[in-house]
Amino acid sequence: MSGRISDSTVRRLSLYLRMLRDLERAGAEFVSSSQLAEPSGATSAQVRKDLSHFGSFGKRGRGYSVDGLVRALEEILGLSRTWKIALVGVGKIGSALLGYGGLAARGFDVVAAFDVDGAKVGTTAYGLRIRPMTELRSVIAECGAEIGVVATPTEVAAEVAAALERAGVGAILNFAPIELSEVNGVPIRTVDIVLELEGLSYLMSEAGRRTGSDA
């Protein structure tokens, strides 16, 4: 078991966990790999293979204990604790994040927010005081934020990510449409809406070309 785990496996583990929590709330005791597979569009074999990288969690003939697997996946994914987030950029996306209760509900607490805009600094958004960029390092050190979120214009995103990394965050979530390169082993995930839309554009054009040439 356990070598290097692929991104797609980790994604699926999160999806399994979601379904398991639903099942737990619904009072289910056991679940089979095929039930678990359904909502994420995976196969039962894939579920079993994914889990097998981390150990042996099921009972042959019965399936998996819902409760036990929830705890195991929370442990594997690092979700049996809360993570503290420092947000840089309280513009439209940043504000949307601050106001999104779904994060805190899932163990991700935004504990600090920063902006360059002097007009915003000092004001309070969703119960959080907005700090100037100059305090980035000290505030992050003080509150112990582990995840940095970049919600700034593209032009400064790389610079902000580097500053977050120097301030000691262990991971970065980036909303700017630019590919940031991981340094010092600090993993970076980018959420790039334009890229997603362009992917859809490709698929629609492709579909058009196909039916176009068929007709």
Next chain:
Amino acid sequence: MSGRISDSTVRRLSLYLRMLRDLERAGAEFVSSSQLAEPSGATSAQVRKDLSHFGSFGKRGRGYSVDGLVRALEEILGLSRTWKIALVGVGKIGSALLGYGGLAARGFDVVAAFDVDGAKVGTTAYGLRIRPMTELRSVIAECGAEIGVVATPTEVAAEVAAALERAGVGAILNFAPIELSEVNGVPIRTVDIVLELEGLSYLMSEAGRRTGSDA
């Protein structure tokens, strides 16, 4: 050439196009596969392989004409036109999208917005009048929106996606943290922030476990 093109190839084509546009603005005439590869973290061989699925665009010994490749990629990705977007759910994420100028700048125009909230319906957000859900079908038919965006609470996301599909959109971008299954060949992309954060959580925990056991 051209069979089924993988998602990751399409993603990279978008990234190449971005860099090419920068180069074009900077006045460059030619670019090599290795220059093109750098910002997306790909290799030069990958760039050439990606492009080779669609044809032969370069000159041996010289590289690719920046201008020519921009046009070719725009054509391939379906970006030599604008796409019309219908937004459902004008909450925090929906509003952030409406206010984000970056979309229109890249050829994605939000032309209609819908919400269930009677207090919002009829008001104007970022120059767009918010419509009631009952008008979804007629308005989308009338304005000819091709892409539907789901920015609603999780509970109604599947239902809204189905309604958008019935209303005739050709693709869906979903912001609710739920895996929606494609029906009728309408492609769906999901932007799931919690999933990204959980992926980072895994990587940080993993790093901790590694250094923990090494020490």
Next chain:
DNA sequence: CCGCCCTTGTGAAAGGTTTCACAAACCAAG
């Protein structure tokens, strides 16, 4: 305790993607 049915865990096979490595082609200079 036995036999039946069910589901896991896992090697092996299949399928896909990325990297390698090199012939073919182009440009420029002499």
Next chain:
DNA sequence: CTTGGTTTGTGAAACCTTTCACAAGGGCGG
């Protein structure tokens, strides 16, 4: 025209992920 330096386009190899298929094990009814 020929030579040398450069970069593409592309089969083949390497690598990674998913699916298959089945032995091993667990529970239950009799």
